[in-house]
Amino acid sequence: MTNAPSTDTAGFNAPRAGARGWFALVVLMLPVLLVSVDNTVLSFALPEIxxxxxxSGAEQLWIIDAYPLVLAGLLVTMGTLGDRFGRRRMLLIGATGFAAVSALAASAPTAGLLIAARVMLGFFGAMLMPSTLSLLRSIFQNLDQRRMAIAVWASAFSAGSALGPIVGGFLLEHFAWGSVFLIAVPVLIPLLIAAPLLVPESRDPAPGRIDPISILLSMAAMIPVVYAIKSFAVDGPTLAGAAWALGGIIMGVLFVRRQLRAPIPMLDMALFRRGTFSGAILVNLLSVVALVGFLYFVPQHLQLVLGMSPMMAGLALVPGMLAVIVAGLTVVPISRRVPPHVVVPVALVFSVIGYILVAFTTEGHGVLPLVVAFVVLGIGIGAAETISNELILSSAPASKAGAASAVSETAYELGAVLGTAVLGGIITAFYRGALVIPEGIPTAAASAARETLAGAYTSAHQLSEPLRSALWDAAASAFESGVTVTALIGAALVVTAGVIAAVTLRAPRLR
Structure with missing residues (x-):
């Protein structure tokens, strides 16, 4: 296995981008900003939804997961299409469709239709994300500039997450929950105007062929595996869940074999033989699982258990989001002197400490421990994400930037799915197991309370005292016990990411 990235010292002497390149970076940050805002806003809007x-409990998880699941299943396909037909062209098509479907999602009358809208958002979102990262590779050829551009690009995720709670909190306090989807329109209109003027078109001179069978196999591998994980997290080990997982693994093996045998594969599997590429992908995946899992249960704790408004809950998480941004930018000069197999594990130690703080200080200690824990967690995630994204691009040839970006984004979105499905499912399972319904609670209220914390909140507030306080106290206590266990599992995931980084990211120090 080759551990050194394909980029050599010539990358430091490559031509430097001018002002137009940096303006193009600002334009390319808009869809990244939008996706991160959308994810954070939806987490905060979930109680009102x-x-x-x-x-139901399953529908509530699917409202979150439908978008990143479809996105993850199509990213490789859309990255290959961008390499062939033009990455800027795919960006513009995706932006147009995303804005249109966002307007439809805002008025969804049922949970089923909202899930369907999230599916379509995933389809168009898959066109956006690989295009932005791969276009950075063609715009910034100088390695120092590219490293900074990727840090800024990665920070856009955190900036959007920091902005999302504030904007979303304001919208949710003054308008219906559907307003959180409408913010896509004013963000994407400037992109549609400026991208043709500032962002140069780029494509692979020898793109992978469009292979419908490979497209179907990639989706048939991704969707059943994630569905099985969701099933295990919510319902425990079942024969049906095992069958879904086995089917997805078989489809994945068939996809890999087809790519290895094809003269011009849709996805170049040789990329995964590079230690830095595969290691960075796994670090990305596990880091996002930890971050998204945190952002799934903490907003519910802040709003429902601690009684904070959406706006105040959003402001409580802003310091942590800012820590992600600052860490991502600060690690750039450090990475010039310290190799990635040292920088990333050291950074992730902070994230482990953050999760341990959540596990042992949440119950009965108010909001301050959560704010501090998220700041510490964010330092590690921000630094690790910047380094891993730069290694993913540097480890791939420039002509395969779309495919490499698609794999990177697949890891990110799969991490988002797993963060919600695994950590969200675990906390749901512990909540249901720990919830003891007080005597005298009506059957319908008890059934709703067992489904989700939001169901318990709604049912409790429809009862009179003392049943109201009894039901809600029982639900809040059960949820907090689930937070402790889930936080410890999140810490274990971060430790795993740190070990992988120490073993696989042993690239020679770039001078």
Whole structure:
């Protein structure tokens, strides 16, 4: 296995981008900003969506997961299409469709239709993300500039996450929950105007062929595996879940074999033989699982258990989001002197400490421990994400930037799915197991309370005292016990990411 990235010292002497390149970076940050805002806003809107549309526990998870699941399943395909037909062209098509479907999602009358809209958002979102990262590779050929551009690009995720709670909190306090989807329109209109003027078109001179069978195999591998993980997390080990997982693994093996045998594969599997590429992908995946899992249960704790408004809950998480941004930018000069197999594990130690703080200080200690824990967690995630994204691009030839970016984004979105499905499913399972319904609670209220914390909140507030306080105290206590266990599992995932980084990211120090 080759551990050194394909980029050599010539990357430091490559031509430097001018002002137009940096303006293009600003334009390319808009869809990244949008996706991160959308994810954070939806987490904060989930309690109101649960109250308005009354989804079941499974539907509530699918409202979150439908978008990143479809996105993850199509990213490789869309990255290959961008390499062939033009990455800027795919960006513009995706932006147009994303804006249109966002307007439809805002008025969804049922949980089922909202899930369908999220599926379509995933389809168009898959056109956006690989295009932005691969276009950076063609715009910034100088390695120092590219490293900074990727840090800024990665920070856009965190900036959007920091902005999302504030904007979303304001919208949710003054408008219906559907307003959180409409913010896509004013973000994407400037992109549609400026991208043709500032962003140069780029494509692979020898692109992978469009192979419908490979496209179907990639989706048939991704969707059943994630569905099985969701099933295990919510319902425990079942024969049906095992069958889904086995089917997805078989489809994945068939996809890999088809790529290895094809003269011009849709996805160049040789990329995964590079230690830095595969290691960085795994670090990305596990880091995002930890971050998204945190952002799934903490907003519910802040709003429902601690009684904070959406706006105040959003402001409580802003310091942590800012820590992600600062860490991502600060690690760039450090990475010039310290190799990645040292920088990334050291950074992730902070994230482990953050999760341990959540595990042992959440119950009965108010909001301050959560704010501090997220700041510490964010330092590690921000630094690790910047380094891993730069290694993914540097380890791939420039002509395969779209495919490499698609794999990177697949890891990110799969991490988002797993963060919600695994950590969200675990906390749901512990909540249901720990919840003891007080005597005298009506059957319908008890059934709703067992489904989700939001169901318990709604049911409790429809009862009179003392049943109201009894039901809600029992639900809040059960949820907090689940937070402790879930946080420890999140810490274990971060430790795993640190070990992988120490073993696989042993690239020669770039001078």
């Amino acid at each position: 649960a109250i308005a549309l009354a989804p």
